[in-house]
Amino acid sequence: METANATDNRLLGQLTLYDMHTDFFKFALDGIDDSSAQNRFGTQANHIAWLAGSLVQERFDLANWLGADVKQKNHTLFDGHKGIQDGIDYPKLDDFKADWVKISPILREILSAVPSGKLDETFEMGDIKMTNYEYISFQTYREANCIGQIALWRRLLGFPPMRYM
Numbered sequence: 011m012e013t014a015n016a017t018d019n020r021l022l023g024q025l026t027l028y029d030m031h032t033d034f035f036k037f038a039l040d041g042i043d044d045s046s047a048q049n050r051f052g053t054q055a056n057h058i059a060w061l062a063g064s065l066v067q068e069r070f071d072l073a074n075w076l077g078a079d080v081k082q083k084n085h086t087l088f089d090g091h092k093g094i095q096d097g098i099d100y101p102k103l104d105d106f107k108a109d110w111v112k113i114s115p116i117l118r119e120i121l122s123a124v125p126s127g128k129l130d131e132t133f134e135m136g137d138i139k140m141t142n143y144e145y146i147s148f149q150t151y152r153e154a155n156c157i158g159q160i161a162l163w164r165r166l167l168g169f170p171p172m173r174y175m
Contacts, residue, residue, distance in 0.1 A: 039107060059101070
């Protein structure tokens with residue numbers, strides 16, 4: 011794991027978690043086959059493939075929010091924060107893993123360099139008003155939440171627990 015360095019010290023904790031999540035995503039998906047990744051056990055829950063693709067999309071979206079111009083291979087399935095869609099065979103986990111490897115260093119570099127003034131800028135999304143720092147914080151929280159859901163699915167599907175190292 012890299013040492014966290016940032017233009018604004020408020021991002022040091024976020025970058026530490028970012029680095030952890032970068033590894034945890036890979037560990038959470040380790041050994042899961044594509045068929046199992048789309049199993050919802052007959053519920054309305056988000057399956058592993060959707061969770062993985064959504065996590066990848068949010069990293070791309072955050073990078074673009076902060077000035078990049080990049081897209082994941084399967085962005086049309088997730089663009090605009092699309093929820094899970096019934097009747098769709100989601101892409102293979104290897105596609106999402108490859109895009110995760112692509113976006114992670116790009117976004118990390120961007121996050122490390124975000125100036126304080128940019129972090130303090132506010133925006134509105136519907137009825138919600140927040141700063142860019144709060145948005146980055148929310149995305150960090152969301153990553154942990156989604157990786158935790160994948161870890162739970164691992165166990166429900168009979169896979170070994172997620173490793174952390």
